[in-house]
Amino acid sequence: MARRSGSGAASTxxxxxxxxxxxxxxxxxxxxxxxxxxxxxHARLRDCSDSPGTxxxxxxxxxxxxxxxxxxxxxxxxxxADAERLLRLxxxxxxxxDHHLRDFLKRFAPRWPELVVNLAKTRLERCxxxxxxFFLPLWHQHHPSVSLDLxxxxxxxxxxxxxxxxxxxxxDQAAFGAAWANLVACLFGWREPQxxxxxxxxxxxxxxxxxxxxxxxxxLLAEAPERFPLEQHTFVSELLLAAAAVDRTSSDxxxxxxxxxxxxxxxxxxxxxxxPEDVALAAEAQQLHDRLTPGHPARRLYTxxxxxxxxxxxxxxxxxxxxxxx
Numbered sequence: 273m274a275r276r277s278g279s280g281a282a283s284t285x286x287x288x289x290x291x292x293x294x295x296x297x298x299x300x301x302x303x304x305x306x307x308x309x310x311x312x313x314h315a316r317l318r319d320c321s322d323s324p325g326t327x328x329x330x331x332x333x334x335x336x337x338x339x340x341x342x343x344x345x346x347x348x349x350x351x352x353a354d355a356e357r358l359l360r361l362x363x364x365x366x367x368x369x370d371h372h373l374r375d376f377l378k379r380f381a382p383r384w385p386e387l388v389v390n391l392a393k394t395r396l397e398r399c400x401x402x403x404x405x406f407f408l409p410l411w412h413q414h415h416p417s418v419s420l421d422l423x424x425x426x427x428x429x430x431x432x433x434x435x436x437x438x439x440x441x442x443x444d445q446a447a448f449g450a451a452w453a454n455l456v457a458c459l460f461g462w463r464e465p466q467x468x469x470x471x472x473x474x475x476x477x478x479x480x481x482x483x484x485x486x487x488x489x490x491x492l493l494a495e496a497p498e499r500f501p502l503e504q505h506t507f508v509s510e511l512l513l514a515a516a517a518v519d520r521t522s523s524d525x526x527x528x529x530x531x532x533x534x535x536x537x538x539x540x541x542x543x544x545x546x547x548p549e550d551v552a553l554a555a556e557a558q559q560l561h562d563r564l565t566p567g568h569p570a571r572r573l574y575t576x577x578x579x580x581x582x583x584x585x586x587x588x589x590x591x592x593x594x595x596x597x598x
Contacts, residue, residue, distance in 0.1 A: 347383050355384050359391045363398065369411045374418070381420040385427050388420065389435065392455045399451050409451050410458035413495060419461030429470055432460050436474050436488065443484040449491030457495045468507040475511065486515050486522045494529035501530045501573060505560050509570040516569040523569060531576040544592055546585040554581035 350358070359380065362368060368377070381388045396409040411418065422428040435456055442448040460467065471489065478485045489511065493500070501508050508530060515523040534553070541547040561574035 347379065352384065352387075355380060356387050359384075359387055362391055363394055366405055367407045367411055368395075374411065377420060381422060382425055385422050385425050385431060389422075389431055389459060392459055393438070396448075396451045396455050400447060403447070409455045413454070413457050419458050421461045421463060423460050423463045423466045423470075428460065429466065432456070432467075432470050433474060435459070436471075439488050440484055443488035443491070449487065452488070453491045453495045456492055462497050462500065464504065468504055472507060472510070475514065482518050483522060486518050486526065490522060490526040490529055493526065494533065496530070496533045498534055501534055501577070502556055502560065505570075508573070509564060509568065512569040512573065527569070527573045527576070530573055531580070534577055534580075541588065543595075546588060550581045550584045550588075554578050554585070557581065 362373060362377070365373070368374065377388060392409050395406065399406040399409055413419075422431060425431075435452075439448070439452045439456075442452075471492075475482070475485055475489065512523065512526065515526055557574045557578035561571050561578065564571050564574075
């Protein structure tokens with residue numbers, strides 16, 4: 273078995289099971305021994321190598337052993353102090369888009385959510401300090417379900433509220449707002465009605481003036497899932513009404529950001545017929561528009577969405593006519 277290195281965070285990891293602590297029955301003793309031996313060997317390699325590439329590969333291998341739900345080392349055999357040291361290994365990568373790294377965090381987040389949030393905050397600060405190297409605090413949100421879903425945990429609502437308060441002083445800084453929105457979306461996801469309930473409570477309890485609160489929410493909602501402005505129309509309408517009384521310019525940014533969230537769908541259509549997705553979007557936006565009283569700020573949002581759908585339909589009709597004239 274590899275000896276323990278004398279320096280570096282990984283060298284202090286205790287990955288042997290405590291006396292009298294059996295692992296889950298579904299893991300065979302041989303597989304558990306292989307996992308511990310693999311972790312120790314790559315920790316030794318990481319600490320002894322002068323090559324950045326070798327260190328990065330060794331770090332990935334350590335986390336690969338730990339991120340596997342079936343074959344990985346049981347979490348009950350890892351102390352909180354060692355969990356914190358392991359999470360520090362994720363401070364260096366430029367981003368965490370690799371699914372092995374996300375698997376590792378998904379295993380650790382339910383047990384140590386505060387440590388995972390602290391890791392994300394550390395990475396956010398490094399993004400701002402070294403933008404040429406660090407692209408995102410966590411990962412690209414290709415799909416809203418790709419999150420750690422911390423709102424499912426008992427500590428989740430309190431941790432989200434703390435993240436909102438933590439981001440408030442720098443809400444007027446565009447680079448911080450974009451990075452902070454990525455952090456919140458990846459950590460907490462878009463679980464409803466928990467998310468909007470917490471956001472609305474935080475907004476209502478904010479002292480006046482609430483300009484920075486509005487700017488922070490605008491940054492977050494610019495990362496919302498495509499259906500969010502339509503499915504969460506009650507929250508969106510109430511927020512836009514309150515925002516219009518705070519600052520018209522920021523309210524306009526919020527409307528523009530929410531409209532941009534509803535991206536043009538990947539449309540399939542028959543020649544000579546409009547896209548069913550565009551027709552459905554235009555009808556839904558019109559219905560939501562008509563529910564609101566004249567002059568309501570949210571009417572601008574749903575008017576924009578309706579008009580975008582109508583413009584896409586007109587563009588398709590023009591393309592069909594051009595083909596017939598060829």
